Amino acid sequence: MINTKLLFEELSQVREKSPLVHNITNYVVMNNTANALLSIGASPVMAHAINEVEDMVSIASALVINMGTLSDEWVEAMIIAGKKATEKGIPIVFDPVGVGATQYRTQTAQKIINECKPNVIRGNASEILALSNANISTKGVDSTVSSNVAFDSARELAKLTKAVVVISGETDYLTDGERDVNIKNGNPMMTKVTGMGCTATAIIGAFVGLGKDLFISTACAMAVMGISGEIAAQKSVGPGSLQMNFLDTLYKLSEAEIANTFRDE
């Protein structure tokens, strides 16, 4: 469904158009997320004040809502921004970090899905299962189940919410309820850098900000993420150098590197 040519074309458009991505995200990853968006050629903005999120999202090409370090005031801002985005036809990407770990997270995720109607939902397998009420316990913010177990739940969730659903993991599974794709890129060391999942979500924001087919753009974003992480990990001795090399790789990623590395099924 996606291939090197398409991938590089969408990446080139991100670099050229530099979509403004409005992030309402968690404190832990704001810096990484902004740097990843800049490295890939997009333009990040972080803003969460209730009295400005409507104005900010209105000038953005995409809205990223990430509930990593949530609190009532931030959730209120997420929902205000999300409603405005929907009204304006601006795509929303939602990252339900740690859903299932606490009741508050589960309720908040459901509230955001119901009230903002996100266009893309990305989580790890535990999170997607928790969203589908599969009664799987989540250990903090890291996944405890393998991705393929959660795939049926993902497809149901996609049908129910009309969103593209992404389960990231060793293999990334993507579905919009009809179409699906598996992306095989990545490296286990990526799980040792905080916020790699959140970064994937933000990069999806950059790609869907192009205003093209949401499923294809999401797949391109996840492929660029996995390819860059895989190339960067090969040059890295640990998570510290991986973080650095990952940003450098996003910045320089070439069509030849994509062709040599991309693996789907």
Next chain:
Amino acid sequence: MINTKLLFEELSQVREKSPLVHNITNYVVMNNTANALLSIGASPVMAHAINEVEDMVSIASALVINMGTLSDEWVEAMIIAGKKATEKGIPIVFDPVGVGATQYRTQTAQKIINECKPNVIRGNASEILALSNANISTKGVDSTVSSNVAFDSARELAKLTKAVVVISGETDYLTDGERDVNIKNGNPMMTKVTGMGCTATAIIGAFVGLGKDLFISTACAMAVMGISGEIAAQKSVGPGSLQMNFLDTLYKLSEAEIANTFRDE
């Protein structure tokens, strides 16, 4: 107006005296900002609680106010801290991040300028124009106009506010309404690392914390920033390594490196 000898002298004083810089800044860049201040030899502190900012700023050598991820509670703390700093004669450096992008940002920036009377204002060209009510639209937090267009506005703003005004960009323009200086150092890759502007503002805080001529100290800070970024970029393959090399360069920057790299006009 400034030269290698003066630059290295002020840098050496920052390293020796290690001025305490109190930052009320945004979530995205707190880590970078603190690391840049430590690398240059200053002592950073971040504190934003309304019930402690007066105490904290009273023991500081400079106050940095950055409105990147503003909200009402933080703005209130900024103004309380700013008033106390003015009362105590502690210099204030203000970074109006994203002013012009939303009405809330524009109002907040004006409020901070009116109530805190900052001694230095640093922004990109879009931000300085927005502050001067030049009706330029701002795209998120990145600049959409070239620096030289904004220079007349900067001079007017400097006269109006009695502040040193800095437009950072490919060339940095500095003016206090009477004197002006252009600094030619830097590298375009710096725009791909989040918070480089915010870091410049914080480094100005360290230099004006020496208690010397504000215009000269601000110019020295911007020169050290640009020189370090330029040297670091030459060793970097992308934004990830640039961020690392930038901190390393700030830490080690020598008089010889300054002499070989500094370019003003």
Next chain:
Amino acid sequence: MINTKLLFEELSQVREKSPLVHNITNYVVMNNTANALLSIGASPVMAHAINEVEDMVSIASALVINMGTLSDEWVEAMIIAGKKATEKGIPIVFDPVGVGATQYRTQTAQKIINECKPNVIRGNASEILALSNANISTKGVDSTVSSNVAFDSARELAKLTKAVVVISGETDYLTDGERDVNIKNGNPMMTKVTGMGCTATAIIGAFVGLGKDLFISTACAMAVMGISGEIAAQKSVGPGSLQMNFLDTLYKLSEAEIANTFRDE
């Protein structure tokens, strides 16, 4: 009291069991702290909402409370989480960042100690002295006194609070009021990377999360911290590369490296 074999055994258990460490910490260091915990093999979670901290701490192996960028709402969450942790027998590690610098910090630290009864308290010499009401002025968040001056105060504080007390510095002093140990590892460049102290506190969280002898586990954590910093600094030209190399070293640290580097007295 501790030796290479014991150190590597506890480190291996952290890597194997991957304890979930719940951090209520400051904005500046959240990213570093999470990365350091991941690099060492632990599982970090950051959550501060009053309506979820009890749920979150209940599934954690340790709670880390760090008051670096405190405000009333966060302090309330710290205390709610701390009380729940005590009720559940989950160890609490407390980092009284900047205590003594403002009255608010001093009052908050005392409140947290009284109401949460932390099992481990880690600070620099100024902070531990301030906690002991020694009337030493603190300069922001960096230490102004040498570690050994504060050692008697640390022992008194340990007896008073029943906590393991750690003074980190050129030499790290640890005491539980009865036993004490000095760890000689580290490198002065570590003071130029923001949040190295906060990272030490978080790593203590990972080790005490094993549920073994608190004093021994704390000593192992501080030794691993100092050894990794020392090894990383030898490969680093400045604070930027130190931060990267530190994470890489934590990730790979071997028994042979510990044997070659560990120095206590």
